[in-house]
Amino acid sequence: MTTEIMPGLALQKVDERIMTLNVGPQHPGSGHMRIVVQIDGDYIVACDPDPGYVHRGEEKMAEYRNYITNIPHLERPVIHDSCNVLYPYVLGAEELLGIEVPERAKYIRVIASELNRCIYIMYWLAIYGIFLGHSTMFMWPAGDREFLIDLMEKMSGARVTHAHFVPGGVRNDLPPNFEDVCLRQVNYFEKRIKEYAAVFYDNPILISRTQDTGVLSKQDAIRLGTTGSVLRASGVDYDLRVKEPYDVYDELDIHTNVMKEGDAYARSRIPWLDMMESCNIIRQALQKMPKSGSVRTKLKPNPKTKVPATVYKRVESGRGSLGCYIVSDGKTEPYRLKLSVPSFRNLIALPYLLKGEKLGNMPSVYWSLNYWPVEADR
Amino acid sequence: MSVIAPKFKLSEFIKSILDDAFWTILILNLIGIPAVMMILFFIEMPVIHGELLTPFLALSWIADPTRTLPIIQSFMETDIFRVMAFPGFGFAALLAAGTIFVERKMLAKLQLRVGPFYCGKLEGILQLMGDGLKLISKEIIIPAKADKPIFWAAPVIFVGAAAAFVALIPVAPGWVVADVDLGLLAVFAVIGFFPIITILSAWSANSKFPFIGGIRALFQMVSFEIPLILSLLGVVILTGTLNLSEIAASQSNFPWIVFLPVGAIVFFITMLAELERIPFDLPEAESEIVAGWLTELSGMMYGLVQLGTYLKLYAFAALFVVLFLGGWNGPSIVPPFPAEIITDGITMGPVTLKVPGLPIFSQEMLNGTLWFVLKTVGVIFFIILPRGVFPRVRVDILLNLGWTKLIGLAFVNIFIALGLLYAGVLGPGGLQ
Numbered sequence: 001m002t003t004e005i006m007p008g009l010a011l012q013k014v015d016e017r018i019m020t021l022n023v024g025p026q027h028p029g030s031g032h033m034r035i036v037v038q039i040d041g042d043y044i045v046a047c048d049p050d051p052g053y054v055h056r057g058e059e060k061m062a063e064y065r066n067y068i069t070n071i072p073h074l075e076r077p078v079i080h081d082s083c084n085v086l087y088p089y090v091l092g093a094e095e096l097l098g099i100e101v102p103e104r105a106k107y108i109r110v111i112a113s114e115l116n117r118c119i120y121i122m123y124w125l126a127i128y129g130i131f132l133g134h135s136t137m138f139m140w141p142a143g144d145r146e147f148l149i150d151l152m153e154k155m156s157g158a159r160v161t162h163a164h165f166v167p168g169g170v171r172n173d174l175p176p177n178f179e180d181v182c183l184r185q186v187n188y189f190e191k192r193i194k195e196y197a198a199v200f201y202d203n204p205i206l207i208s209r210t211q212d213t214g215v216l217s218k219q220d221a222i223r224l225g226t227t228g229s230v231l232r233a234s235g236v237d238y239d240l241r242v243k244e245p246y247d248v249y250d251e252l253d254i255h256t257n258v259m260k261e262g263d264a265y266a267r268s269r270i271p272w273l274d275m276m277e278s279c280n281i282i283r284q285a286l287q288k289m290p291k292s293g294s295v296r297t298k299l300k301p302n303p304k305t306k307v308p309a310t311v312y313k314r315v316e317s318g319r320g321s322l323g324c325y326i327v328s329d330g331k332t333e334p335y336r337l338k339l340s341v342p343s344f345r346n347l348i349a350l351p352y353l354l355k356g357e358k359l360g361n362m363p364s365v366y367w368s369l370n371y372w373p374v375e376a377d378r
Numbered sequence: 379m380s381v382i383a384p385k386f387k388l389s390e391f392i393k394s395i396l397d398d399a400f401w402t403i404l405i406l407n408l409i410g411i412p413a414v415m416m417i418l419f420f421i422e423m424p425v426i427h428g429e430l431l432t433p434f435l436a437l438s439w440i441a442d443p444t445r446t447l448p449i450i451q452s453f454m455e456t457d458i459f460r461v462m463a464f465p466g467f468g469f470a471a472l473l474a475a476g477t478i479f480v481e482r483k484m485l486a487k488l489q490l491r492v493g494p495f496y497c498g499k500l501e502g503i504l505q506l507m508g509d510g511l512k513l514i515s516k517e518i519i520i521p522a523k524a525d526k527p528i529f530w531a532a533p534v535i536f537v538g539a540a541a542a543f544v545a546l547i548p549v550a551p552g553w554v555v556a557d558v559d560l561g562l563l564a565v566f567a568v569i570g571f572f573p574i575i576t577i578l579s580a581w582s583a584n585s586k587f588p589f590i591g592g593i594r595a596l597f598q599m600v601s602f603e604i605p606l607i608l609s610l611l612g613v614v615i616l617t618g619t620l621n622l623s624e625i626a627a628s629q630s631n632f633p634w635i636v637f638l639p640v641g642a643i644v645f646f647i648t649m650l651a652e653l654e655r656i657p658f659d660l661p662e663a664e665s666e667i668v669a670g671w672l673t674e675l676s677g678m679m680y681g682l683v684q685l686g687t688y689l690k691l692y693a694f695a696a697l698f699v700v701l702f703l704g705g706w707n708g709p710s711i712v713p714p715f716p717a718e719i720i721t722d723g724i725t726m727g728p729v730t731l732k733v734p735g736l737p738i739f740s741q742e743m744l745n746g747t748l749w750f751v752l753k754t755v756g757v758i759f760f761i762i763l764p765r766g767v768f769p770r771v772r773v774d775i776l777l778n779l780g781w782t783k784l785i786g787l788a789f790v791n792i793f794i795a796l797g798l799l800y801a802g803v804l805g806p807g808g809l810q
Contacts, residue, residue, distance in 0.1 A: 021586055029665030042773060131665040133656055133770030139489035199767065205657055206769050359590070360772040363665040 032373040047354040055377040062337035077375040081120035084317035088324035091313040093167040105169030106247040107289035114278040120318035121271045131363035169296035190279040210265040214353040214365035228320020229270040234262035240316035267368035343376040470544040474688035488766040513681035525582035532579030533682040539571040540689035547696040548623040550746035561622035573599040580671035591670025595661035601780040602651040608788035609644040612795035626705025633704035641791035642702045657768035695757040706746030
């Protein structure tokens with residue numbers, strides 16, 4: 001019923017049965033974005049996600065900074081997952097600058113990346129809990145994150161934005177006795193998240209609310225270009241840590257969690273299973289890591305790429321495949337930097353999933369997409 | 379020159395103090411004296427030793443306990459005391475405030491945090507007072523296109539309806555504000571008010587989220603009222619009365635939950651839904667519809683609704699206690715008042731006093747109140763507990779639960795009651 005009278009200006013015929021709700025940006029269930037929802041009674045007729053409220057111009061900023069000074073600001077899009085969001089950039093910059101990374105640094109990166117994945121998923125899980133009205137599931141993950149945040153603080157010195165990965169390795173070596181502390185805390189963390197099953201994942205009310213809601217079939221998941229936990233919950237066995245291993249992931253034994261249902265419950269369960277897998281990976285990496293050695297190849301100040309070149313690297317972040325495309329014209333700064341973020345790719349599925357659902361399913365479906373508004377806007 | 383008060387003058391200071399004193403005395407006289415007179419108007423002045431006690435003898439009452447106690451006792455027999463203080467509003471509000479405190483601390487312990495901690499030195503016991511002061515001091519914002527009279531009135535009527543509900547609850551034998559013969563019917567009538575108030579408040583706000591919340595509240599309350607009423611019919615069938623005091627008195631040997639557990643369970647679940655508590659807090663689901671029908675309420679209007687909600691919570695828990703858990707009945711744990719003090723008086727130094735009407739509250743009443751409060755607190759605990767354990771349900775699941783499962787179970791309960799009655803287990807010739 002939309003007639004476009006001018007480019008960008010459209011007239012819409014109003015149906016009296018349809019109510020338009022602006023969920024966000026000032027809404028406790030939206031995050032830094034807006035979802036324009038049209039409802040007929042309790043059923044959602046149409047849904048239009050409207051991101052862009054937290055656009056930070058990260059890609060443009062990267063063109064004015066050299067390869068080292070790009071590090072602190074490029075991890076800002078997802079501060080809870082800051083190691084993973086920086087990972088593809090660091091891999092790309094290493095290839096452009098032609099640096100070799102020491103073996104120990106690669107293992108430290110894997111450990112930091114997996115710890116950060118757990119930290120991000122715990123934050124996501126806390127919000128998923130409070131979106132479903134489960135206040136205990138808000139407090140428990142938010143509290144248990146602290147174990148891992150303390151580990152990251154010991155490792156990098158910062159609690160949230162670590163800026164720990166640099167082209168050529170990691171910034172600092174591990175503190176003494178880190179391996180023992182890490183193993184102990186990760187074991188306790190795993191024991192603790194297994195308890196969430198009793199209060200959250202096996203809760204009959206949660207299952208009745210999220211099962212068979214927002215079903216994304218395998219074909220649609222591939223067609224819409226979703227990634228990460230959303231894709232794996234729809235039955236596609238796709239994990240970049242296994243399919244395109246980077247750093248030392250090919251030396252580790254990684255099990256990919258896949259569920260066939262494709263509903264909101266499966267999408268909320270996959271990240272939880274991923275956390276347990278991350279604990280396994282951390283234990284393996286701690287075992288295989290060289291006990292001593294350099295962790296960083298020293299760079300010249302203001303390093304330059306040798307020739308004009310392009311590079312595209314991607315890693316498996318807490319939300320899915322996160323890519324970084326760097327174009328270099330041989331200067332100290334990148335000519336162009338493009339982040340391909342999983343949040344935006346998953347958000348595309350939202351209008352398809354919410355159509356025909358009840359309004360009460362909106363928070364459970366929306367947040368099960370493993371979406372982070374700041375990352376989608378960059 | 380002082381920075382704090384650059385233009386300080388002693389004469390101005392004294393003048394301001396005199397000003398303050400003048401206004402304080404004036405306001406106290408204008409409000410306090412009529413208030414005292416209104417209270418005294420309701421008190422029937424007792425005649426003791428051939429002397430009518432009047433307010434003019436107030437100073438002598440304070441000095442002489444033989445005169446003070448009869449005054450207090452006669453005051454407690456007035457209706458205004460019952461409405462304002464003991465079985466009525468004050469008692470309920472005190473329990474409601476305790477409920478809020480316990481809820482916060484208990485949920486905090488459940489969720490591995492400390493909860494309110496600083497306000498009031500002792501475990502944040504004054505946090506509620508701080509919240510109240512904050513709400514009072516906030517500006518009340520009315521939406522521009524709201525239906526203002528209804529929007530203003532709705533929170534007040536909400537508290538009024540909740541207080542009316544409280545007034546019907548018998549706390550101890552003889553201690554009830556409104557002892558009506560059709561007490562349970564009056565309870566149903568009062569419960570029937572809440573959806574109307576909710577939808578009026580939501581609709582008059584002229585805003586989308588309150589409207590959706592109001593409609594949800596209407597759905598929920600109307601569809602759960604039917605199992606609520608049906609689940610209580612079993613008790614009515616067995617006792618043959620609608621008077622809540624008589625229902626409580628009929629459980630002196632055993633509470634009805636022993637014979638009607640199904641009805642008790644159905645009533646408890648419907649109670650959670652009527653109270654809009656998790657897992658049935660759909661009308662206030664913040665991740666979907668902001669705060670539901672409370673979205674546009676600000677300042678003390680919101681505070682009034684919260685007060686009404688917690689009064690309602692107390693009243694429902696108390697109703698559960700009266701109907702299923704035996705009300706005030708329980709083993710005697712309060713020791714009787716020593717009789718020799720009444721007959722012989724107390725020896726205080728050289729003086730021996732004989733104080734008429736010394737046990738202000740009878741032993742029966744204290745014992746009954748104690749049991750009632752203990753049971754009510756227990757029920758409130760179980761009302762609060764699901765908040766830490768369950769997520770919110772969805773509208774269709776909720777309505778499905780109310781219209782199919784709970785109504786069916788309520789009928790099962792009625793059949794159990796009828797079976798018990800006709801088999802002669804209970805009633806004349808049976809256990810009672």
